Amino acid sequence: MAEDQRLARLHILVRIAPQWTYREVRLAAETLAREVENRAPGLATARWWKEERGESVFVDFNQNAKDRTVASAYSVRPLPDARVSTPLTWDEVQTARPDQFTVPTVPRRFADMGDPHAGIDDAAGTLDGLLRLAAELGPAEKPPRSGDGSGRRQSVMPLIEVARTRTKPEAEAALDEWKSRHADLVPALHPADVLVDGMRGSSSLWYRVRVNLQHVPEGERPPQEDLIADYDPWAGKEWPARPTS
CATH class of the missing domain: 3.30.1070 (Cell Cycle; Chain A)
Incomplete structure (x- = not known):
């Protein structure tokens, strides 16, 4: 379990045999998220855009992306109480709270109960069922593209x-x-x-x-106004010129 200052994030790690492509793994993860949403509407969502999720829990299939990193087990998080990303048993999920797992408490927990992740590499799963379900569900609905020529997706929310x-x-x-x-x-x-x-x-x-x-x-609804603050994170940065052919 890892946490930032706003919310708890539960990472579900599943070992699979190394026989599928990146695209297949990502499709399987997205399909799993969609199926969770279908089975628990209103409670869970697979919608990537934050403004479309409402109060639902986001099943973040986009962690299966080439540029993503996750908090490894037993890594210390950058919070004042030095919380630690900690593996849980399924029985603990409903009652555990992130502030229970800190630098002072986790070593004692490990000594008492061992590592809940022990043996994870001995149980590799298959994606066959999820890939069959992906074919049955068809492509996921995507937000419309912006009409300004940028190719960016356009939110339907006001x-x-x-x-x-x-x-x-x-x-x-x-x-x-x-x-x-x-x-x-x-x-x-x-x-x-x-x-x-x-x-x-x-x-x-x-x-x-x-x-x-x-x-x-x-x-x-008020119209879009001038920004109260307009910080430019790229101000003063010099980018290398693109090579020309």
């Missing part, structure tokens, strides 16, 4: 952007300022409508603040 900041406290301050300007709208917002996201910059994280106005009546 989003407005509030700020781009260097740090999370700055992002939260910008959000508070926006809420003070639009205090009449705040009661209509659901917790999942407020999006403060860490974004990958050229060498570090930056933060983007957005608000989903889906629960605000259409005629009362």
Whole structure:
């Protein structure tokens, strides 16, 4: 189990035999996420875009991507209480809390019960069933493409952007300022409508603040305004020229 300051993330690790391609593994993971959503609608979702998830738990199949990393077992997380990414037994999942697993407590836990991951490499699974299910379900629905020629996917949600900041406290301050300007709208917002996201910059994280106005009546939605803060994570960076043929 790993955690950032906002939420707990449960990584489910499954060993498979090394006989499928990257595309097949990714398709199988996406199919698993879709099937979980189908079996638990409203509780779980496979929707990649955060503003479309609502309060549902996101089954993140995109961890199966070429540029992704995950917190390895027993790695110390960058939090004030030095929490540790810790393997759990299935019986512990419903009651365990991330703050139970820290640098002082995990060595004692390991000495008492051993490693719940022991033996994982001895039980390699197969993707045959998931790949058959993928063929039955057909391609997943994708968001429409933007019409500006960029090729980017266009969200169908009524989003407005509030700020781009260097740090999370700055992002939260910008959000508070926006809420003070639009205090009449705040009661209509659901917790999942407020999006403060860490974004990958050229060498570090930056933060983007957005608000989903889906629960605000259409005629009362404010237009996109100038950003309260407009941090540019790429300012001053020099990029190598693309080679010409």
